[in-house]
Amino acid sequence: MATSYSPLTYVQALRIEEAKHMLETSSTTVNAVVREVGYEDASSFSRLFRRLTGILSGDAASALDFPTELGQVRKKCDFGVEC
Structure with a gap:
């Protein structure tokens, strides 16, 4: 699968998605x-997590329980993977 993103950017996005999960x-x-x-x-990691998701990694567990509030944030990370 070809993307317009660098390998580093793609791997970072995959790692952050796994961390969110x-x-x-x-x-x-x-x-x-x-x-x-x-x-x-x-x-x-925390800086990257915040930059890609818009939320603090320490707040992620509680924040991710409210997908309607984070719908826009989840779409912010558009690196060829769903965030």
Whole structure:
């Protein structure tokens, strides 16, 4: 599948999508999710998460429970994957 995005951008979007899924569907801590999706530095992960989703990673579990409020935010991440 060809995209107009760089490999790094595509991988970042996939990792963030997986992190959102984990935060939404489990009681896993943010730090555990950070490690699970392949990041070593929680602060750089948090900055990227916020930039791509518009929400703080620490707030994601509660924020993602309200998809009608986040409909626009979820569409913000348009990297060839559904966010």
